[in-house]
Each structure stands twice: as C-alpha cells, then as structure tokens.
Amino acid sequence: MGKPSKTPTSKRSRPEDSPGHVSPPGTSFTEILDSIDKRLTCLDSRLALVEVLHREFQTIRESLEFGQQQVVSLAKENAALRESVKSLTNGVVNLTRENRCMKETMLDLQAKSTRDNLVFAGIPEKTEEDPEGTIKSFMEHQLKLPTDTINNITFHRVHRLGAKKPENKRPRPIVAKFDHYKQKEQVECHPYLSQVDLLAHCRSVAVCLTAYSPLGSGDRPWASADEPCLLQDHRLGEISKRCHKTPAQIILRWHLQRGVVCIPKSVTPSRIQQNLQVFDFTLSEQDMKLIDSFSCSNRFIVPTVEMDGKRVWRDAAHPHFPFHDLY
Structure with a gap:
C-alpha cells in the first residue's frame, strides 16, 4: 500500500510583517521597533510621492483650464478678425466698384472732350504758320472739299500737338476742334x-x-x-x-x-x-x-x-x- 496523500489545508500563513504576525521566539523588542520604523519610513515615502503626484495633477488641471480660457479668447478674437476681414472685403469691393465707375466717367468725359477733335498728321510744318489756315488749305487742295463748305466751317481751337523740338524732323500733328457740328x-x-x-x-x-x-x-x-x-x-x-x-x-x-x-x-x-x-x-x-x-x-x-x-x-x-x- 502506498503512503497516504496529504490533504491540502485552507489555512493561510501570515506574512512576517503583517500586524497579526507573532514574531518568532527570541526576537527582541528593539528589532520589532526597527521593523515598524522601516515600515513607517516606507509609508512616508509613498505619501510624499502621492503629494507630488497630486501637485502635478493640480498643475495639469490648472494648465488645462488656462488652455480652455485661451481657446475661448482666441475664438472671440478669431470671430472679431473674421468680421474685420469681411468688412475690409466689402470695402475693397465697394472701392473697386467706385474705381470702375470713375474710370467709365473719365473715359466718357475724354470721349466727350475729343469727339469734335480731328487730328491731321503728316502736314509739313512751317516756321511761322497759321494752323487754321493750314488746315483749310489742306481741306481745299488735298481733300478737294468745296470752298463754300470750307468757309462755313468754324473752329474752336487749332494747334500743333506738343512742344516743338529742333532735333525732331517729323512734323507735329495738328489738332482741330470744330464748333460747326455739335450734334x-x-x-x-x-x-x-x-x-x-x-x-x-x-x-x-x-x-x-x-x-x-x-x-x-x-x-x-x-x-x-x-x-x-x-x-x-x-x-x-x-x-x-x-x-x-x-x-x-x-x-x-x-x-x-x-x-x-x-x-x-x-x-x-x-x-x-x-x-x-x-x-x-x-x-x-x-x-x-x-x-x-x-x-x-x-x-x-x-x-x-x-x-x-x-x-x-x-x-x-x-x-x-x-x-x-x-x-
């Protein structure tokens, strides 16, 4: 017959540093106090670590709160900047429209001011000349217009265009503004x-x-x-x-x-x-x-x-x- 097997027991042994643990015989009171002091020192270290972690968590929470405040402030500034950009865009659009209107008005004024002007280019230039007489002579001899028609034409202003330059051999064009036909x-x-x-x-x-x-x-x-x-x-x-x-x-x-x-x-x-x-x-x-x-x-x-x-x-x-x- 074999040896009977040992029945496992449910009784658990206490660790040596547990409160209910009974020191083995022969342990002095001083050793017990030293053991308690070590345990207290370890506990103090853990509490100090907990305090450090608590302070770190507190700093992180304050940083998060500050960051949230900054985000809210930046959102407000962004909204204000967006409104400013929108206002500036509208201003640029209005300025562009006004600039276009001004250009059209200037072109219209230029067209109105030059619609009765006639430019004669290539007519030889004399030292002393009457531009109006030169134009009438050109109309009579070159354009072959009837003399009666030429005599009925009245001019508001006739002049050579630009200042006379001795080095420029090309004759300056003559600009004639007519008074005869307004419409x-x-x-x-x-x-x-x-x-x-x-x-x-x-x-x-x-x-x-x-x-x-x-x-x-x-x-x-x-x-x-x-x-x-x-x-x-x-x-x-x-x-x-x-x-x-x-x-x-x-x-x-x-x-x-x-x-x-x-x-x-x-x-x-x-x-x-x-x-x-x-x-x-x-x-x-x-x-x-x-x-x-x-x-x-x-x-x-x-x-x-x-x-x-x-x-x-x-x-x-x-x-x-x-x-x-x-x-």
Whole structure:
C-alpha cells in the first residue's frame, strides 16, 4: 500500500510583517521597533510621492483650464478678425466698384472732350504758320472739299500737338476742334436713299449727317434677287469709267461733296485702301445731279418678308416702327 496523500489545508500563513504576525521566539523588542520604523519610513515615502503626484495633477488641471480660457479668447478674437476681414472685403469691393465707375466717367468725359477733335498728321510744318489756315488749305487742295463748305466751317481751337523740338524732323500733328457740328445724326443714306430733306434740315440746325450703309449694303442677308444693286447701276458705271474710279469710290466722293460723313464697311484690305483714295478727284456738277436723280426712297437696312407675293417691311406693324416718318 502506498503512503497516504496529504490533504491540502485552507489555512493561510501570515506574512512576517503583517500586524497579526507573532514574531518568532527570541526576537527582541528593539528589532520589532526597527521593523515598524522601516515600515513607517516606507509609508512616508509613498505619501510624499502621492503629494507630488497630486501637485502635478493640480498643475495639469490648472494648465488645462488656462488652455480652455485661451481657446475661448482666441475664438472671440478669431470671430472679431473674421468680421474685420469681411468688412475690409466689402470695402475693397465697394472701392473697386467706385474705381470702375470713375474710370467709365473719365473715359466718357475724354470721349466727350475729343469727339469734335480731328487730328491731321503728316502736314509739313512751317516756321511761322497759321494752323487754321493750314488746315483749310489742306481741306481745299488735298481733300478737294468745296470752298463754300470750307468757309462755313468754324473752329474752336487749332494747334500743333506738343512742344516743338529742333532735333525732331517729323512734323507735329495738328489738332482741330470744330464748333460747326455739335450734334450728329446717323441714318441710312446712299444714292437710292439720298435723304435730301433730312440733310437740308440738319444743315439748318448745324447737325452733322453721318451715312451708314453708304454703298447700299449689297451683301445684306435679306436681299432678294429682284432688288436693285447700287454698285451695279449702269449709270454709275458710266461715271466710273469716265473718272477712272470704281463705283464705290464714285459714291463715297458723292457723299463727301454733299458734306455727308460716310462710314463704309469692308474687311478686304484692297477695298479699304480704295475707300481712302477719294480725295484726288472731283465730281462735276452734272455728275452730282445725275447721282442725285437715283434716289427712289429705297431703304435697304430694314428687314423685309414676303407677304401675298410682295416684299414688305417685316416690322412695319410695330407701334414704334420709325420709318413711316419722312425722316
């Protein structure tokens, strides 16, 4: 038979430093006191550590509270700065708008101040000259304008532009500000619509008549095959052959001799150059009367539609349609 096994006991032994521990026999009272003193010293060290940790936690809590106050203060300052930036942005927008308005006003004033000015460049400069006389001479001999027309022109101011410099051999341009025409009227005008009555009225009230579509606008999109083409008029062709000029140049010269400003449109360089070559000839009185006789009150720059087999003005029934009046 084997040895009987030991039954485990539930009784636990006390540690030697526990309060209920009984010192083994032979332990002196001094040793016991030393042991208690060591335990108290260890406890004091732990309490000191706890106090240090408590102070550290207190410092951390105060730092966190201060940080939260700083965050709140910074949030307020940020809101104030945001409002300031918004106010400055609005101010910049307003200043930009006002600056744009000022620029537009200045451009408008400049346009108004120079709209009656005409600049003549390349006219030879004399030592002692009368700029107004120089301009009138240029109009008579170079532009071939009638003498009566030139005599009726009055100037507000005529002068050379800039100070005279001896080393500069290029003649200074002449700036002429006219008093003759203060207002301008721009209408469709060509030999088929000569606007005789309107031109006479404009002359009587010192209004300059400006002709748009001065050549009849043969390239208009709504032109029909049965409408006459001004540039192909055989009567105009005869004058063109006699003067050795193109039909367009004859028409432009006719406008100029009537005192009408014309603004022909072209994108072809050769035709643009031809439109400027109208100052080296003059139409005779018979030719002027012949071209005047072309007029048949035929408006081209009014869109037309076909109705009941006839070409009629598209917008003639509109209450504000302007072309029912004579001019």
